[in-house]
Amino acid sequence: MDGTIAGFLAVDGIATGAIYALVAIGTVLIFTVTRVIFIPFGDIAAFTALTLAAIDSKKMPGTLGLVAALAILAFLTEAGSLARTRRLRQLPRAALIYLLLPLAVVGAVWAAIPFAAYEPVRILLALALIMPIAPLLDRIVFRPIASGSVLLLLVVAVALHFALVGLGLIFFGPEGVRTEPLTSFATDIAGIPIPGQSLLIVLAAIAFSLLLFLFFDFTVMGKSLRATAVNRTGARLMGIRPARSGTIAYLLGSVMAGVSGVLIAPVNTIFYDSGFLIGLKAFVGAIVGGLISYPGSAIGALFVGLLESFASFQDSALKDVIVFATLIPILLWRSFASKQIDEEVEE
Amino acid sequence: MSAMLTIENVSVSYGKVDAVRDVSLEVQPGQIVSVIGPNGAVKTTLMLATMGLLPLRGRITFEGTDLADLDVEGRVERGLCLVPETRELFAEMSVRDNLILGAYSRRDRHDLQADMHDVYRRFPRLRERSTQAAGTLSGGERQMLALGRALMAKPKLLILDEPSLGLAPLIVREIFTTIASLRELGVSILLVEQNARAALETADVGYVLETGEVVQSGPAESLINDPRLISAYLGSH
Numbered sequence: 001m002d003g004t005i006a007g008f009l010a011v012d013g014i015a016t017g018a019i020y021a022l023v024a025i026g027t028v029l030i031f032t033v034t035r036v037i038f039i040p041f042g043d044i045a046a047f048t049a050l051t052l053a054a055i056d057s058k059k060m061p062g063t064l065g066l067v068a069a070l071a072i073l074a075f076l077t078e079a080g081s082l083a084r085t086r087r088l089r090q091l092p093r094a095a096l097i098y099l100l101l102p103l104a105v106v107g108a109v110w111a112a113i114p115f116a117a118y119e120p121v122r123i124l125l126a127l128a129l130i131m132p133i134a135p136l137l138d139r140i141v142f143r144p145i146a147s148g149s150v151l152l153l154l155v156v157a158v159a160l161h162f163a164l165v166g167l168g169l170i171f172f173g174p175e176g177v178r179t180e181p182l183t184s185f186a187t188d189i190a191g192i193p194i195p196g197q198s199l200l201i202v203l204a205a206i207a208f209s210l211l212l213f214l215f216f217d218f219t220v221m222g223k224s225l226r227a228t229a230v231n232r233t234g235a236r237l238m239g240i241r242p243a244r245s246g247t248i249a250y251l252l253g254s255v256m257a258g259v260s261g262v263l264i265a266p267v268n269t270i271f272y273d274s275g276f277l278i279g280l281k282a283f284v285g286a287i288v289g290g291l292i293s294y295p296g297s298a299i300g301a302l303f304v305g306l307l308e309s310f311a312s313f314q315d316s317a318l319k320d321v322i323v324f325a326t327l328i329p330i331l332l333w334r335s336f337a338s339k340q341i342d343e344e345v346e347e
Numbered sequence: 348m349s350a351m352l353t354i355e356n357v358s359v360s361y362g363k364v365d366a367v368r369d370v371s372l373e374v375q376p377g378q379i380v381s382v383i384g385p386n387g388a389v390k391t392t393l394m395l396a397t398m399g400l401l402p403l404r405g406r407i408t409f410e411g412t413d414l415a416d417l418d419v420e421g422r423v424e425r426g427l428c429l430v431p432e433t434r435e436l437f438a439e440m441s442v443r444d445n446l447i448l449g450a451y452s453r454r455d456r457h458d459l460q461a462d463m464h465d466v467y468r469r470f471p472r473l474r475e476r477s478t479q480a481a482g483t484l485s486g487g488e489r490q491m492l493a494l495g496r497a498l499m500a501k502p503k504l505l506i507l508d509e510p511s512l513g514l515a516p517l518i519v520r521e522i523f524t525t526i527a528s529l530r531e532l533g534v535s536i537l538l539v540e541q542n543a544r545a546a547l548e549t550a551d552v553g554y555v556l557e558t559g560e561v562v563q564s565g566p567a568e569s570l571i572n573d574p575r576l577i578s579a580y581l582g583s584h
């Protein structure tokens with residue numbers, strides 16, 4: 001391997017890692033606020049790519065039906081829980097939030113698709129359509145078991161991932177998609193070619209991380225999310241509802257995952273089940289950061305991306321084997337190093 | 348009925364064990380009411396239940412509203428605020444952010460700066476440490492922050508669970524002076540304390556809780572001179 005090839009692989013690895021970093025940051029966000037290790041974020045990324053591809057070819061994406069179905073389920077779950085706790089007078093508000101709002105998004109996107117002539121508009125439509133999925137899943141699946149152990153929540157998250165893959169097959173079909181490159185720009189640094197798409201991926205990852213940081217530091221809503229993550233009881237005593245924080249965290253995380261889906265779609269062919277490896281690698285990156293540190297998980301995700309890039313040069317059939325095998329010692333080391341953190345989070 | 352808070356025949360159990368048994372208690376607007384009693388008298392348990400953090404039997408009304416219909420956050424929005432024995436600060440966040448979050452439940456956040464200055468005026472130490480993480484504060488400063496954060500919510504009724512717990516005598520005096528000075532804000536206070544003398548000297552009305560039951564209650568100055576209480580809690584002074 002000479003210097004140019006190494007440089008090329010490094011550029012490729014950083015770009016891939018930046019994609020994982022977006023999903024990893026979303027994973028950390030959800031975990032710290034809700035204690036759920038939300039494996040299905042990879043699926044959200046894949047579904048965004050599939051949605052965008054459908055919109056690009058002026059087809060109605062399966063996501064429309066998926067969101068509508070989830071909205072109905074979420075509303076029924078909420079109505080059931082209101083009935084059980086004799087709070088049925090809150091039913092109109094529940095209908096607004098869990099039924100009408102998501103359906104309004106579905107309707108608006110459905111109406112706008114035939115007129116979406118510009119790629120940025122189509123991307124925004126895809127992101128808007130993907131955003132309700134995770135919050136609705138939270139209401140249906142995780143809210144009823146919110147006080148369960150981290151392990152229980154993880155097992156349910158894995159099960160949810162498989163359910164989503166099944167739904168993905170129903171709503172999107174088995175064909176893979178690849179979207180148009182977002183830019184044809186290309187440059188090189190010291191003889192190493194840098195595709196514009198890679199540059200765009202890295203810039204987007206930096207921009208969204210920065211936005212999230214600003215949100216946490218400079219808005220009351222951002223602070224309330226951190227408060228929920230740091231001390232749930234303390235937050236509740238200030239009037240901060242953990243369930244509401246959870247919804248906001250899922251929305252923000254979905255934007256991160258969605259953006260990563262948009263960025264990866266021109267580089268890799270995405271199928272209904274491509275989300276698993278994206279989610280798993282992002283999760284591994286997040287673990288390197290102890291599941292609680294944003295910079296740590298971004299660095300971890302970049303590392304996974306680089307590892308994958310160099311591994312695929314050595315043997316592309318075995319790249320995932322090499323990636324995950326190399327990570328075992330790191331994860332072992334992390335699990336010893338972060339014992340105390342785990343216990344704190346568990347309370 | 349014009350009481351601010353009415354606790355009527357409230358019982359709280361841990362599993363099969365009745366911890367709080369049939370307790371009734373009242374706080375009138377503007378009053379400071381003390382609940383005193385030895386360690387393990389389930390004072391904390393009663394306060395957590397009042398706040399909605401533990402299930403209870405019986406009835407609690409706040410400004411005429413039955414609290415059974417409100418969750419913890421709903422109670423905070425109505426103006427009921429607890430500074431728990433465990434403080435529950437946001438340890439990894441700055442002093443300033445803790446105070447800002449104190450005002451989270453308020454609809455009117457426009458005079459936030461003025462309120463923050465008011466807290467800093469009461470506790471100048473917090474101003475000095477405003478950018479420091481709450482977890483790095485000393486015990487006394489933490490208690491000040493917990494109090495300041497609660498004041499940021501502009502509560503109508505403030506429940507303070509052992510504000511003097513584990514603090515040096517000098518700081519205990521400072522905390523009680525602050526509590527007494529809250530009268531001028533018109534906020535009602537339910538003050539839970541093991542430091543019975545200081546609590547009764549600050550309060551209008553006192554309740555004595557022992558093993559889950561109210562064993563005595565009345566105007567604070569009459570309790571302070573009660574021979575039985577003097578021998579049990581107050582000591583000669």
Ligand SMILES: Nc1ncnc2c1ncn2[C@@H]1O[C@H](COP(=O)(O)OP(=O)(O)O)[C@@H](O)[C@H]1O
Pocket residue numbers: 361366384385386387388389390391392393
């Ligand atoms: N989660 C719990 N489960 C069972 N018993 C508890 C629990 N919390 C407190 N207790 C019991 O309640 C009593 C202490 O109550 P607490 O409200 O803390 O009293 P105080 O505040 O007056 O010191 C103790 O006897 C303790 O055993």
Ligand SMILES: [Mg+2]
Pocket residue numbers: 390391392432508509
């Ligand atoms: Mg106590």
